[in-house]
Amino acid sequence: VIQLGFVPATAYLFNHFSIAAFFLNIPVIILAGYIIPLGILLIFLSYVGGFLFDFLAFFTELLLQIMIYINTLIGQLAFSSINVISPSFSVLFLSYTILFFLSSEVFWISVRRRSYRRIIRVILFFIVIATFIPLIMYEDLVKPDIVFVDVGQGDCMHIRTPSGKNVLIDGGGKTDYDVGKNILMPYLLKNKVPKIDLALVTHLHDDHxxxxxxxxxxxxxEKLGIYEANRLKQDDILQETGLDLDNLVYLNKGDRIKVDDDVWIDVIYPPSYSKEEYKEILNEDENEYSLIMKVYFKDISILNTGDLGFEGEEKIIEMYYDYKDNILKADILKVGHHGSRYSTSDIFLDIVKPKVAVIQVGNNNFGHPHTDVIDKLEKRDIMVFRNDLGRCNFNAY
Structure with missing residues (x-):
């Protein structure tokens, strides 16, 4: 019963549900029933020593080793624990009120008197209250929004649509730290995201x-979208992600991804090339061939530039120079290459004309974001948000 009482709180605070705990309780309680009194007895026998002390100490240590072995053995089973999304306050309220009621004297008196209707009425009362909690606590509702997730020195953009679909553009990463396990997974579970419908990667550098x-x-x-040049790395990608070939989507300029009624993503760069040219691209600086995507989220448009630098910006400007409409114009600019001094040129900013700029940056030795970039943005009265200074999220609803 005590273990059952911890389940909702553990799920809410740690996004974790231990199945093994229910199996471990029985042997652990039995062993603890011997270990605790033996431990107390050994405290007093330690002043005397002798054979009895040595024997009981050996026996107690053996019981402890058995307990640890059982715990390790069950804990290593694949089904020993599962990750869960954070339950809502409604679920927490309902879980604990019903648990307390079932443990109360009122419940057992009702059972003895066979007052089952009374029990049902009480439980229904709790359910009615729980249904009104989301209306009172608005933050308990899942809202569509765009969040630039703080993954340190790296990029990650999370889009949640009105119908509840979830898209990630990049996901940060380091060679010596598992960002997916330690940052992305807890963030998504805490924000009630059970799965990712589409993950897009601008390029295959670690920090993206x-x-x-x-x-x-x-x-x-469900789907992983990457630049078409990465067909040449397909086997490595499938091995690293554990995905099937059907899960991969290859993208290039001109592709449009319809995510929801008011949400879609246009790929505006780079274009398609020959296989030989793709080999050259992958051997050169992949930054300049980042997937450049324009996200349309109801009335907001966001231009995500990956790690694009001056060279790539010039190619895009030249590519769209003769277009009647300014395809590059956007409300929000995800600044290229974490605010490097070699990205975000004056002419690029004048064409994009963003109202807001987001710089995804963490502790680094590269001087990101560079003061030149900050000066360019402030000179144009562009509002600047930085992940190293706080959370960046936008809501169009």
Whole structure:
């Protein structure tokens, strides 16, 4: 019963449900029933010593080793624990009120008197109250929004649509730290995200791709979108992500992804090339061939530039120079390459004309974001948000 009482709180605070705990309780309680009194007895016998002390100490240590072995054995089973999304306050309220009621004297008196209607009325009363909690606590509702997730020195953009679909653009990552397990997974579970409908990776550098690759092994990712040049790395990608070939989507300029009624994503760069040219691209600086995507989220438009630098910006400007409509114009600009001094040129800013700029940056030795970039943005009265200074999220509803 005590273990059952911990389940809702553990799920809410740690997004974790231990199935093994229910099986472990019985042997652990039995063993603890011997270990605790033996431990107390050994305290007093330690002043005397002798054979009896040595024997009981050996026996107590043996029981402890058995307990640890059982715990380790069951804990290693695949089904020993599962990750769960944070339950709502309604579920927490309902769980604990019903649990307390079932443990109360009122419940057992009602059972003895066979007053089952009374029991049902009380439980229905709790259910009615629980249904009104989301109306009182608005934050308990899942809201459509765009969040630039703080993954340290890396990029990650989370889009939640009005119908509840979830899209990630990049996922940060490091070689010596599992961002997918330690940052993305807890963030998504805490925000009630059971799966990722679409993950898009601008390019395969660690600080954009490795977190997504890790997440694919931890959570259901329906589709993974990457630049077409990465067909040449297909086997490595499938091995790293654990996905099937059907889960991969190859993208290039001109592709449109319809996510929801008011949400879609246009790929505006890079274009398609030959296989030989793709080999050259992957051997060069992948930053300049980042997937550049324009996100339309109801009345908001966001231009995500990956790690694009001056060279890539010039190519895009030249590519769309003769277009009647300014395709590059956006309300929000995800600044290229974490605010590097070699990205975000004056002419690029004048064409995009953003009202808001987001710089995804963490502790680094590269001087990101560079003061030149900040000066360019402030000179144009563009509002700047930085992940190293706080959370960045936008709501169009």
């Amino acid at each position: 791709y490795r977190g997504i690759a890790s997440l694919c092994n931890l959570m259901t990712v």
